[in-house]
């Protein structure tokens with residue numbers, strides 16, 4: 078084997094490991110969304126099912142969380158993009174000697190922990206309210222203690238810096254001569270900004286908006302302090318995980334992943350399409366029809382993938398509407414019950430034998446933690462990781478005591494149908 | 495001349511921190527003139543233009559346009575239009591939108607703007623190309639669009655910052671004529687900046703020659719070529735041979751210089767220096783290659799140079815003959831090619847003579863380094 082082959086094999090192995098490390102968890106998580114088992118799992122595969130999407134859809138908290146996340150995201154985009162744009166323009170105008178100090182100052186929020194930003198936002202606006210003499214119940218007091226208002230401000234404090242970095246990169250390629258030319262032709266400063274600089278910045282504004290929205294949507298550290306009595310998707314999820322996880326969260330993750338891939342492919346496809354059109358315009362590429370694909374997919378793997386993915390999703394949705402996992406679940410439950418019955422019998426036998434041999438001991442470690450993995454509908458969600466601590470407790474839980482929090486989980490009801 | 499608007503610079507100083515970019519410039523530009531600033535790179539030409547268009551406030555002195563002091567008046571309020579060194583066409587606007595930008599910001603309707611843009615496109619011979627993007631134009635076409643865009647603003651003064659420097663020779667020559675024609679047609683004042691002396695000489699009514707922030711001479715192209723005021727102007731504009739030495743005699747407006755290698759040589763004193771030079775001064779004498787002729791003059795005339803030839807070059811319309819000169823620099827003589835055989839002179843000693851009126855004497859000074 079030549080050294081080149083070794084290098085190539087090693088590189089392939091490395092890439093394989095690298096990508097499984099990156100994407101493996103996502104794939105596993107996506108699969109758990111389709112397993113009817115109550116605890117997110119893949120290996121004891123119960124039934125293929127879409128029920129967790131239903132559960133997700135019926136979950137009022139998650140719906141509200143998404144709703145507020147979007148409102149806050151939009152607010153943050155508006156605020157942080159305008160602040161970032163202003164900050165980046167100031168950077169190009171400021172005296173060169175002050176420039177690096179200003180730059181450091183303006184990107185400092187990125188380096189400050191989100192927790193600190195959250196707490197200080199809370200405290201600062203409370204102070205501002207006090208300073209302005211806002212009394213309890215007045216409009217200002219309510220505003221400064223409003224979770225949405227504070228979260229938008231708190232998140233924008235550092236997202237504006239991200240946006241500014243995007244703008245600075247674009248502004249570096251701006252020819253200030255263009256603004257001068259506009260002024261020279263009689264434009265006011267406002268007109269020069271609106272007609273020359275703003276159109277030039279449009280692509281950067283678009284990408285900064287996407288960036289800002291995503292950063293806002295996924296933010297937890299700051300939000301958890303500023304959100305007060307409202308909720309966002311992240312705070313709802315955090316609460317859920319604390320109380321016990323179920324695959325409806327996997328299904329949410331799956332939807333987010335699919336949307337992300339969709340958006341990325343659509344963007345890539347449109348980019349390639351634009352490039353291709355430009356190439357044709359410049360006569361570098363023949364536009365002659367070749368192959369059987371419609372023109373916008375030709376030489377555009379992203380577009381092809383995009384269309385394929387769209388087909389898969391459509392098929393999935395229609396299958397979900399007609400397919401029911403009921404039969405399968407009944408079968409699985411019966412199988413499970415039989416198995417559990419056998420175990421209980423075995424356990425009883427073992428205990429009886431032990432008690433005969435050693436009357437002092439009442440516990441049989443023989444059960445192991447096997448039942449924890451048993452995603453039987455009858456047992457609901459009780460076997461979440463927090464509960465795996467004590468054998469005795471485990472035995473008591475089938476009732477779903479309040480102490481373990483899972484009683485409120487809507488999935489419990491669904492599973493038992 | 496026509497009724498254009500005059501531009502005056504009075505005692506203009508422009509400093510960037512401690513650096514003086516323009517030093518005490520005094521320029522009076524007649525209305526309707528084609529006026530050029532000529533000078534090497536970095537001498538402050540753009541800086542002067544920016545102070546006229548309003549992007550720079552002078553550190554001292556006054557800029558007047560049409561007699562009006564422009565202090566405190568922004569670039570968008572001045573009756574000037576600037577054609578930038580890099581053109582600065584708006585890349586995201588179509589050609590016609592570029593051209594009519596000044597009307598757009600004045601609030602003129604799209605239909606009217608389009609009409610005016612099409613008229614201007616006709617004028618610059620780009621009819622029907624209004625819907626292209628600037629990136630789809632050739633260099634010369636961009637050039638013309640920039641001119642049309644500036645003219646569309648109906649300026650009283652058009653400022654052009656080396657607009658032809660990016661073009662190839664053929665196109666440059668073509669655009670020179672075209673610019674001059676446009677200027678004569680619209681009759682407004684053109685202030686043109688260039689480091690190309692050919693451009694300045696062919697197009698301008700008047701030329702200011704600059705060096706290191708200082709204006710050395712303002713004159714017609716002809717006078718600048720024939721009567722340079724300083725050694726810098728003499729050596730920067732056109733080709734010339736320099737002889738250094740000390741003045742040994744002064745005779746009215748003529749002076750005799752004693753050089754190391756070529757002996758005593760007689761020349762006319764440049765007009766601005768007549769009466770100001772005295773015997774024993776360090777001086778420089780300049781003779782253009784085309785003013786030298788083969789053959790010896792009368793010994794008493796003191797206008798003969800004898801030297802060995804070093805090299806000769808064929809240049810199509812002329813031959814250049816190089817002779818040994820002072821300080822390793824050769825003396826260049828230009829012989830028109832009128833069909834005679836190659837005057838094979840290499841290695842021979844030659845005698846050249848000239849008319850004392852075609853040689854210029856002035857106090858020694860800084861030369862243009864080339």
Ligand SMILES: Nc1ncnc2c1ncn2[C@@H]1O[C@H](COP(=O)(O)OP(=O)(O)OP(=O)(O)O)[C@@H](O)[C@H]1O
Nearest residue numbers: 510513515533534535536537538539540541542689
């Ligand atoms: N904003 C500025 N700050 C500091 N120095 C400057 C500034 N603008 C110009 N200068 C200096 O002033 C001098 C003249 O510059 P200017 O741009 O007027 O040259 P120019 O004659 O137009 O040269 P070119 O032919 O290369 O365009 C240069 O030495 C330049 O470094």
Ligand SMILES: [Mg+2]
Nearest residue numbers: 539540579655
């Ligand atoms: Mg310049």
